[in-house]
Amino acid sequence: MEVFPVFTGEYLFDSCSPLHMLLTQETVTSVRHQHDFVEIAYVVQGEGIHLAGGDTMQVRQGDLFVIPPGVSHVFHPVDLTGADPLLIFNCMLRPELGAMLRAMPGGLPESGPQEKLQPLLKLLEMKQWFGYRERSREVSRLISRLYRIQAYGPPEDQQRLYPLLSELAALIMPAAGVPFTPQPADDYDPLHDVILYMISNFRERITLQEISRQIAVSSRQFQRLFKSKTGKSYIQMLQEIRMKYSCILLAFTKLGIQSVALEVGIYDMKYFYRLFREYSGMTPATYRSRLHSDNDSAKEMMGSAEYCPR
Template sequence: MEGFPVFTGEYLFDSCSSVQMLLTQETVTSVCHQHDFLELAYVVQGKGIHLAGEDKMQVMQGDLLVIPPGVSHVFHPQDLTGAEPLLIFNCMLRPELCRILRELPRPFSEVDMLPLLRLLEVKQWFWYRGKSVELTLLLRRMQGMQNYGSLRGQQQLYPLLFEVANLIMPAAAVPFTQQPGKDYDPLHDVILYMISNFRKKITLKEMSRQISVSSRQFQRLFKIKTGRSYIQMLQEIRMKYSCILLMFTKLGIQSVALEVGIYDMKYFYRLFREYSGMTPASYRNRLQSHFLSAKEMMSSAEHCSH
């Protein structure tokens, strides 16, 4: 398996939704991933790093990142201990929203819809840093409507999406250029490298060279700044990635272990149980059961509404 895991709309959207919204708290070991939908990621609170493909940028409250399908990315909080949260409001738009908008019984004009239709077709990630009060208010209104799962509720979101797209689309044409700020900690580069390369055998000595310190000094610095050892963080990254693979793929347990760079199955089972409190098979079964139950509830609700 190549690249990073793909978060699929099949798992994240209910059956009648083309728009899904989530508020997430990013951690130092968040998984680098892709999706098969467009994501608008708005920084609600905190500061951090955003890695999109090969591009790395510092983000802060008020920034909005537009991530198209197929672009690998991850957020990384600036505070490595977790004391200062990085909160992201995720607005996810399925590709079929284009078709849905065009099939609406014309409550909206083509001019109103055009910025959103163009937004849904972007291929390159971009960011908006306008610090616009109008954008903040629009996104807060959308966040307040995140439980509107019905078709009618979804349609109430569209005018807000039209306004958001109209505000941010000019930023799509602006090339990305940014240099790390004075407060940038090079330890972020080490951890982001771990997140992107954990399949490999990456040694402590190799990582210490990245920030030009001795292995002993690196271990001490890493522990002080993150609250855990280098090995503890590397294994946490591998276990998080294992969980994602169990959820979003049909890979066998042994293939999952190999995919995260662990070749001793007894060791993998022990690490996974320590991390999740259950075996990999139990974890997958629990997720699939929860997923099917949610789908059945949606199906039942739709049936009752007709």
């Protein structure tokens, strides 16, 4: 069974808001991960590939996905060079939100009767991911309003988030029973499958011969193709993936440094320290210490919500 790092809500949510929102720019080596909370991910800009659980689909601006706790996923840009960014706006709902809603008799301020909260409660209980394809920027407008209140409103304004979350849930929940599996475009590059395989299997010893067979070319052809399309060698990208996962494990777990190295498939500790220093500019211990000395460490790891969809 595949196990991926878990982003935990305790690092992300403050005491007064039911959600946390941020923008991330996805890269070809973005970390496949899970959460202990529900995430609503909205594609703000660009085209990409979304790997959710065991499903892979091509996505574009205006697509939205609901990712329940325990479902691993990752977004991956179609453009391998970074020239056409894939931007994802993340709306993360605090783990205890469902219990909070049920404990409030008669509904919440401005939300009306408890019945109006049912779509939101159902969304919070989802066990499988689902997707919604925006038609006329109806999602963008709601997310923009949520962001402005959450980011700039005073604490008392946080209550205004609940009716907007209920409205968003009512809009997208009918899509929960509809398959969202757009097939890759005709010009789909099989190199994406190679990189997604690397993201999911980086712990294993993946030889150049094995990986090149996935797209039916020789090892030499594969190396030239990989370098020309990504700007990095196969080994450079594999080690970058491993270092990104190492950073996540140092931030979100209490694993010792040697255990972190083993977890990402590196068994030579001197080599691990050298790679990590080259990647981050510091030792693993210093990296962890600096993150844990800052209450917003996980927020820094995952990006910042400086962008608001319009």
